[in-house]
Amino acid sequence: MAVRNKLQIPSVKLGNQGLEVSKLGFGCMTLSGMYNSPLPEEDGIAVIKYAFSKGITFFDTSDFYGPHTNEILLGKALKQLPREKIQIATKFGVKKIGFPQMEVNGSPEYVRSSCEASLKRLDVQYIDLYYQHRVDTKVPIEETVGELKKLVEEGKVKYIGLSDASPDTIRRAHAVHPITALQTEWSLWSREIEDEIIPLCRELGIGIVPYSPLGRGFLAGKGVVENLAANSLLDMHPRFQGENLDKNKAIFSRIEGLARKYQCTPAQLALAWVLQQGDDIVPIPGTTKIKNLENNIGSLKVKLTEEELKEISDAVPMEEVAGSISFQNMDHFHWKFANTPPKN
Template sequence: MAERNDVVIPRVKLGNQGLEVSKLGFGCMGLTGAYNSPLSEEDGISVLNHAFTKGITFFDTSDVYGPLTNEILLGKALKQWPREKIQIATKFGIQRSGFPDMTVNGKPEYVRSCCEASLKRLDVEYIDLYYQHRVDTKVPIEETIGELKKLVEEGKVKYLGLSEASPDTIRRAHAIHPITAVQMEWSLWTRDIEEEIIPLCRELGIGIVPYSPLGRGFFGGKGVVERVAENSNLARHPRFQGDNLDKNRTIYTRIESLARKHQCTPAQLALAWVLQQGNDVVPIPGTTKIKNLDDNIGSLMVKLTEEDLKEISNTVPIEEIAGGRSFQNMDHFLWKFANTPPLN
């Protein structure tokens, strides 16, 4: 296992607009329930504090996580840290529209109301990086970004981001106001963005923020060495179901073998592969366990050559991955984790 005791998490530029972050970020979603039961406030803050003391300064949340309680939790932890050294990313755009549906809203008035509410929950004067969580196809992206631009001019937001956006949307948005980061799912078994999105981001000087860089925990052993609970949302993910999971276990076995060669854990190898895709790549793995957080930090000690990266990629042929990357009925999934119990 790659030790993390002496790890110094480097600082990198995310995009070319001036935002500097820790090379490894922290995805806060799971702290208030998503694939698991929510942590208590005390335990959640303990995990966040541990991340900060180890050198992570880039924290990712959203108004829909909890809902709302994730931002509140992060805001409480933030009170213990020097604000000027922290980069807070949050998101808007996924709106509850009545039981049990979720909709996407990119209307300017909704953008502004969400920002004002997030500022209050986080209890901060500005948001470092504000993402549109999902693109509203009913509202021209120019209108949404136009309002976000005003928020930047007012000092309420420093930098803008998009999540799960198409190449055309990214180009159009960037033409209205520079986009600093694009957040997309990217891991060894989800590589849709490599053909178009990555080259486009590099052309435009946009940073890349991979979420679920461990395949929603799969490369950490979820579904293989650790059983997926029946009441977990992951139990409804195509890649964690029945025959699909049985087939995907062979992928894990291959990565496990390569990890032994590199003297690290499978999770560290998978995360190191993402980390070393470029200096403009800042993954945001999340966890509820300090042990796993330390394991993730240790991935920065795993050094891979170009040949190693190719070997790892070839070990996980995309055509062999069983099941789609999205949850069955994503709207239901979003509603489900947006209605987990509040923090204790």
């Protein structure tokens, strides 16, 4: 039976290189749009400050969000918060979203110029966790991480991360400089990383930072009980379109039923499932609404047994999820699809 305890957001070690963060992070992306209209600056700052007041210290952004405006927003919020108690994660590498592939750059020169620009926008002396946002397959990962290593040695970056990288890329990167965290999509309806990526990260001592742990809001009811925003990019996401969305509504119905059983909301159930996959897991759900932020934080109260976690997993069979996982091709999924036999 699910147990609800008094809420306290613990600090956990992310990876084995020394970085400590709050067990629940906050993804800042949607404060600057993408799935909705950007919040006014003062409202975005208020959300960040509220998250910190509730015990969240790990804030995730990227130079691509906005672009640039999300880092500026977080930087302004930091002026009203104790910098030494906050862990900033930002990313470089995505220059433009296109189809079927996004334009990325992992050259050493781009790594350095991007870092310098992010430091200025954030108005900080160092970045706690600096990720390569997407792998540039045109540049050997050794060259990219080699430059990141120099930034660590110079004190501009404390820890290095990768996002949506393949097993081979992770191993090769880690051989140049220890990788602290892998950021990748992981939720009840996106579980492709479980067979090989997660075991590899645990073998190497790399923490796992799931983005979209609520399935871009679907597992909280977006697209089902709550309509998509008129200007949302989710209209283009395969899982939110037409027949796929109609089929996926059955999955949400099961999540709703289990949430009633465990006396929590669907979002809390889905997020609790991710949180309890291991001590090395730090999801970064984002939102523009304080009520949703409170709801997400409440997921930490929901304690599930191994049997209950399995029941929830079994309620969302991957073969029943309609639509591909993402908008874009990524290094990890190039690998995944290349190593998956075609279905008959």
